[in-house]
Each structure stands twice: as structure tokens, then as C-alpha cells.
Amino acid sequence: MKEAPSLLPLAGTRILVTRPRGGGEDLHRRLAALGATVIDASASRIVPVEDPAPIDDALAHLALYAWLILTSANGVRVLVEQLRAAGLSTVLPAPVRVAAIGPATALALGEAGIKVHAQPAGRFRAEGLLQALAPQIRAGDRVLLLRAEEGRVALIEGLRALGAQVDVVTAYRIVDEAIDAPGLRQALAEGTVDAVTFASGSAVRHFAAAVGLEILRAPRPRIICLGPVTAEAAADLGLRVDRVASRATMEALVDATVAALRP
Secondary structure (H helix, E strand, O other): OOOOOOOOOOOOOOEEEEOOOOOOHHHHHHHHHOEEEEEEEOOEEEEEOOOOHHHHHHHHHHHOEEEEEEEOOHHHHHHHHHHOOOOOOOHHHHHHHHEEEOHHHHHHHOOOOOOOOOOOOOOHHHHHHHHHHOOOOOOEEEEEEEEEEOOOOOHHHHHHOOOOOEEEEEEEEEEEOOOHHHEEEEEOOOOOOEEEEOOHHHHHHHHHHOOOOOOOOOOEEEEOOOHHHHHHHHOOOOOOOOOOHHHHOOOHHHHHHHHOOOO
């Protein structure tokens, strides 16, 4: 009797996840739930800042800011942790309005009970957020930008061009992590890996440096990226990008992976 095909769209596939440790667990779960064998290939991990004094000081003076801007769900997690550690409420002072760079960040803020006043309508990157904020920011507004240590300057420059006074505070760092590069290179060379997912430009660069560019330039595996900034980072290295998630969310990245691997 012929065996019935699996109803799981990723059954029988092997997928490398390069999202930094501390930020990729949800993606692992989603892919595994669809039948994939998920291989942790994180070439980096998220770590706290060495000196929390700047973020503590900024949060203690939140009422001085017109806007608080978050650029990732990881930044939201750090924000909530630091507020609670300082004995401060997640109900922010009334003058402060909150902006999120995309739906994943906005969702994390909502789950923490923090209202989002602005987010991009479609382009979940600095340019889209600037477009959403342009009608609302007034010259002289003080803006607190919480972000990773590595970050694009486009948002900072754009906010200053709108007349804002911008304080940039590092919420967390992404550092290189040792991986089994020989084992991953062998798996990639043998063609037993169906896809590699990238959720940030730093993940592309760290992983490519660890395993080598040539192995990633082969027709297999499929390369799936979260958003245009990540795709641009891959293209800058000469990598072929097979799919780009339509939205900057883990759900959209999973959907793009399914679409790339579906027969």
C-alpha cells in the first residue's frame, strides 16, 4: 500500500537557521512544526551591553523625550528588562510616544503593554519608519533610539534631517559565535541542506565568513532573507537570494521558506 504523503509542507527538508542565539527560538519552532529538520547554524549571539549605565540613565529621564524608537523585538525585551530592574513601570510617561520599525517590534511592545504610536505602513526599514514619522516629528523634539550596537546610520541621519535631537543608546550587542564550520561546509557541499535562512545583514556576513562564500554560491541550498536590507547584504557578497520575506516577521520568513522549497 502506497504511503500517504505528509501534510507538513517542510517534511523531509533540512534548514539551516543563522539567526543569533537568543533571538531565533521562535523561528526554530515554526520551521520544526512544519516538518523541517532545523540545524542551528548561529554564527553570532545576542549579549547584554557591558555598561548598562547609559540605558539606565536614558530610561530614568524618559519624560524628557518626545519619542522612543525601537528597531527590533530584542531591543523591546531589553527595554522591558531594564525598566523592571530599575523599578520603573512599562506604562511610559505621557509625553513619550513610541515608534516601532516593523510588526514584530510592534507586537513585542504590545505584549509588554506599551502602546505604539507610529510604524511603517509597508517598508519595514529605516526609510519606511522615517516616512511614517516625518509628519509627526517637530524641530527640536528629543528622540531616544534604542538599538543594537551595529546599526544603519540612515535612521539617525534621517531623524536629524527632520530636526530631531537624537540620543542613540546601545541596548544589546551581537557578537561572533564559534560554529562547526567544517561540518557545515561538508553538509552544504554534499547538498544535504535545502535552505539557509538569514534574518539580518550581520548574520549573512558572520555565516559567510565562517563557512566561506564559494560554498554558498552553489545552486543549492536556497537562500531566504528577511527583508530587503538582509537581501542587499547577501547580494553585496555575490550571493543569489532565492526568496525575500514579504514582511519583516518570523511568520513571513517561514512562509518564504515554504514557498522556496515547495515543489
